[in-house]
Amino acid sequence: MTGETDPRFLRSREAILNAARELLLESGPTAVTHAQVAERAGVGRATVYRHWPQAEPLLVEAMATVPMPFLDKPTAPIKEWLRRELTAIARQLDLDDVRAVSTTLANTALWDRTMDARRAQFARVLTDRLAAALDDAQARGEIALGLTSRNAAAMTIGPMYYRSTIERAPTDPDLIEAAINALGTWATDQ
Amino acid sequence: MTGETDPRFLRSREAILNAARELLLESGPTAVTHAQVAERAGVGRATVYRHWPQAEPLLVEAMATVPMPFLDKPTAPIKEWLRRELTAIARQLDLDDVRAVSTTLANTALWDRTMDARRAQFARVLTDRLAAALDDAQARGEIALGLTSRNAAAMTIGPMYYRSTIERAPTDPDLIEAAINALGTWATDQ
DNA sequence: CTCACTACGAGTCAAGTTGTCTCATAGAAT
């Protein structure tokens, strides 16, 4: 039985996904059409239609190939971990492809159910992980939270996201430090 | 002499801009095509081409008709003013059209020079006004800033923008309060 | 090595879209 495991199938699939991601990055989501993807991927137009009859699921999958910023498993002390993770996210948000995927997600999600589901999942993971880590830190006396832990993601990632997508400038350490301190009162300064 | 002042011209122009804005709001930027705008506006397709030979400048102008959140002239005490302004911005960001324009701007600006110029101008106004107000407040001893005043916009608007476009939920007063307090140490609590 | 299988590129095709132009009409200025 061939099909999903046929090397030819997989090769085409990869070439198409790569081409779609490149087009998104270089020219935006509207550039991801069957014709342009086929030409860029070096495959026939019919092949793209066979793999993805609709252009939009292709865009969704192509976006999923870009590694998005997440939060690693928390380690104590949380403040150190948080500083490390936020710095990593700031660095990620400086990459063109991450910025392209982020803003495309936020924008297309307003009119597309599939995209909105991905946006919601993405937001939920960040909010949940950060809230859990901070609740834990507070239980251990590392911090006295000054806001609901479910507000922590917006409070910390928000400024960096705004800096990257609206001001289009890199995040400086000051901003990260201010965001960390905005979460509440930390037990010991580190 | 007619032309720019001809009532017919102005009527078509308004109808086209309104239709374009509605289409953007309902179906996203890709829906703003000459054909769809013409049908929605109740004008001939040729008329849309006559007014805007390119679809993209039409989208730009249609977006400009949506009142975007800005910052009013600062009044003392700055903390009160800031709370009022940020609350107003949070309310604006809850409106579908403001969200549509914001995310479309952030997204299309990555590949379109005109859009990028508008994004930059928008960001600059917010950053400048807030920085000026805060520098002033600090000079008058109202606050001891905990970060560069040019970081204040990202620190305050960022969380609300993230909340609105990524988490797609309304901003609660706690978040605004936390953002205000994150700017530095205020002289008297109000 | 041979053979059956199937994903593929190239090509064709109808239907729809895009951008341009023409022309008669009706709304506006004088």
Place this chain on the structure above:
DNA sequence: ATTCTATGAGACAACTTGACTCGTAGTGAG
């Protein structure tokens, strides 16, 4: 009334889209 001009309707070629066909060649099984 008369002149001007923005408009809607329509015609049009060029292009795009989505679907289909067919010969070819890469692939896995025997």
